[in-house]
Amino acid sequence: MFEHKTFENIMLELLDRVPDDVDKREGSIIYDALAPTAMKVAEVYSDMDVLLLRTFAASADGDDLEKRVNEHGVERKPAGKAIRRALFTDGDGQPLDIAIGSQYRLDSIVYKVLERIDIGEFNAEAQSFGAGGNKDYGEMLPIEPNDKLGKAVLADVIVPGEDEESDESLYQKYTEHIREKAFGGNRADYKKKLMDLQGVGGVRLRRAPNGGGTVKAVIIDSDFNAPTPEFVQYVQELTDPIEFKGEGYGTAPIGHTVIVEGVEVAYVEVELELILNGVTLGQVEEQINQTLSDYFAELRANWFKDLDIIVRITRIESRLLEIDGIEDIASTILNNIASNITLNEEIPVLTNVTIKEVST
Structure with a gap:
């Protein structure tokens, strides 16, 4: 990186070139004459520092990173729209065929019918890019009235929608491409x-x-x-x-x-015996379930590394102990056994959490 230059050390260099018999104190004529130049030079050095960071893939981000990796044939994976299975029935609950291109809304996302799979069963595409199109399930409302329609239900994800690839993922893909x-x-x-x-x-x-x-x-x-x-x-x-x-x-x-x-799924049940302090099970149950869900999600996200996935009791307990009100953990059982679970090819999916409070 360029030598770091500040306004202060630039001023010192400039004033060193002025004869010592001239008043160089702050506020003097020569000081005030040189100060604007020193400020502008300092700004140029700062801009050069930023430019240098934007030049290298390891320190660039956004469009700069994208342009850098594009030179090596690596491209950012764009956002994609989810394709979902949609089921339609009439007022009597019988499968109903509806028009291709018709649109239905669930919460904030509109889904457009793409193709017929079977009577009353269609593929529908989210009209918004991103992973948000994968998340919600349930009854949709038609954008345009349909007197024959009884119920429109958004079901399975056929092709998952994706958010635009992050800078971190793009840089990792770039380094893998180089190596x-x-x-x-x-x-x-x-x-x-x-x-x-x-x-x-x-x-x-x-x-x-x-x-x-x-x-x-x-x-x-x-x-x-x-x-x-x-x-x-x-x-x-x-x-x-x-x-x-x-x-x-x-x-x-x-x-x-x-x-x-x-990938195959390995279902995991977790049984916990907790020692609580100042809280009830009902007050911490939601946090426990969310903490466990996040841990299992992290394990699944690392599946691509082609290494064994180990559901570790110590990791579970250390995370749970960060929850306010959980003083200690008496026991943690995974699938009826008090030991870690090692998975070679499968991904772990949390199915049931049983929590019991015990005394010290």
Whole structure:
């Protein structure tokens, strides 16, 4: 980085060039004459410091980071719209076909009907970009009146919506691109092409599961949950279409037969015996459930690293002890056993939390 220059040390340098028999004190004629120049030079040095930070990918952000990584063929993954299953029934509860292109609202998001799957069952696309389109479930209201409609229900996520890729994720992708060159169907190439697909949040690759020339790609969705069968099928068709396996009609090279699977789920029940101080179970129950949910979500988000996932009792207890009113934890049981759970391929999903208060 450029040598750090402040107004004060620039003024000292300028005044050092003035003969000592001239009054150089603050407020003197020569001091006041040089001060505006010193201020402007200090601003130039400050601007150069900022410019230098914007030059390197490690310290750049926003558009500057994007332009830097674009030079190496790395692009920010754009935001995408969620595609959901929508179910429609008439006033008698019977499946009802509705018009393609009709729109329905759930809370703040409008969903547009794209295509018919079966009678009363359609794919609908969120009209807002981002992961918000994945979150809500339930009854929608039609934008335009439909006398035949009894109920419109927003159901499963088919293709998850995604927020625009963050700077942190973009920089990580850039460093991986520099270290592991994607080329001709190598591991980095498969990973890049799969991760570029909307809704894919991570991938693990397995070589030759069914002999030479076969590849297994296990994916997790962008919300770090197990993908729906429809989404797995969507990724399969884009990677190596079932009808033309190994023919190179997808992103996989010709001669490569690719099997796309969704990550398996391991359900975990947690039983806690807590020693409380000044609170009741009802007062801390919501915080406990949220703390555990956040921990399990973090574990799922790290699944892509291709390492064992360990649900650790010590991590659970340390987080719970940060909640005001929990004085100590007498016991923590995971799936009826007082020990950690190690998962090789699956992701952990919290299913039930049982909390009991005990005395000291």
